[in-house]
Amino acid sequence: DAGVTQSPTHLIKTRGQQVTLRCSPKSGHDTVSWYQQALGQGPQFIFQYYEEEERQRGNFPDRFSGHQFPNYSSELNVNALLLGDSALYLCASSLRTPGQPQHFGDGTRLSIL
Amino acid sequence: GDSVTQMEGPVTLSEEAFLTINCTYTATGYPSLFWYVQYPGEGLQLLLKATKADDKGSNKGFEATYRKETTSFHLEKGSVQVSDSAVYFCALSDSQAGTALIFGKGTTLSVSS
Numbered sequence: 001d002a003g004v005t006q007s008p009t010h011l012i013k014t015r016g017q018q019v020t021l022r023c024s025p026k027s028g029h030d031t032v033s034w035y036q037q038a039l040g041q042g043p044q045f046i047f048q049y050y051e052e053e054e055r056q057r058g059n060f061p062d063r064f065s066g067h068q069f070p071n072y073s074s075e076l077n078v079n080a081l082l083l084g085d086s087a088l089y090l091c092a093s094s095l096r097t098p099g100q101p102q103h104f105g106d107g108t109r110l111s112i113l
Numbered sequence: 114g115d116s117v118t119q120m121e122g123p124v125t126l127s128e129e130a131f132l133t134i135n136c137t138y139t140a141t142g143y144p145s146l147f148w149y150v151q152y153p154g155e156g157l158q159l160l161l162k163a164t165k166a167d168d169k170g171s172n173k174g175f176e177a178t179y180r181k182e183t184t185s186f187h188l189e190k191g192s193v194q195v196s197d198s199a200v201y202f203c204a205l206s207d208s209q210a211g212t213a214l215i216f217g218k219g220t221t222l223s224v225s226s
Contacts, residue, residue, distance in 0.1 A: 004156075031212070033212075033213060033214070035214075040219075041218055041219070042117075042202055042204075042216030042217055042218045042219050043157070043202075043214070043216050044216075045213040045214060045215065048212065048213055056212070056213050058213065090156055090157065092157075092214075094212065096212060097212075098145065098206065098208035098212060099145040099162075099164040099206065099208065100212070101147060101159045101162055102159075102212075102214060103159065104149075104156035104157040104158070105156050106154075106155050106156040107156050
């Protein structure tokens with residue numbers, strides 16, 4: 001049973017570019033959440049998708065957008081990249097029931113030059 | 114808003130020592146509480162959880178009890194091993210605010226033989 005898978009593993013971009021990160025949830029899960037983890041910090045919630053709609057959003061600018069597909073997989077898009085966007089981006093999947101744990105992928109390491 | 118506060122690290126212990134990592138929270142609703150562990154270069158793994166007051170979560174020798182009166186969820190282990198060296202994150206999910214996780218900043222544990 002595959003867990004949460006993310007691609008790519010690493011990515012290098014320059015300021016002003018756009019990036020798309022991808023996530024496949026754990027089998028049986030219908031909800032995908034995205035988090036940004038800066039070096040030495042805890043993950044910060046970006047947004048959550050369920051039934052192909054954004055259901056909850058953290059304190060991130062609208063340069064950060066996403067999508068969920070009918071097979072529950074998801075994409076995170078970031079436009080007009082800034083140096084401060086350099087981080088580990090984590091995808092987590094779960095069932096959309098309060099108290100259910102989220103299962104994380106290994107993340108995409110994004111570096112902005 | 115909701116928040117999680119963890120003790121500052123790093124925590125350095127010898128093998129077989131007793132471990133406590135303190136975690137306190139602030140929440141408007143009735144949160145579920147989690148401990149996650151992150152090994153170098155990897156995503157987060159769920160260690161244990163508790164969904165209501167006085168619940169005790171346990172896994173792999175780690176334990177934490179949901180204390181509503183002190184708004185705490187301290188992580189303990191009676192005898193640590195070198196393989197327990199990792200970063201530990203306390204997190205909450207407030208059902209009134211959705212299912213997104215709010216994390217503490219993490220505590221680095223280093224165990225030497």
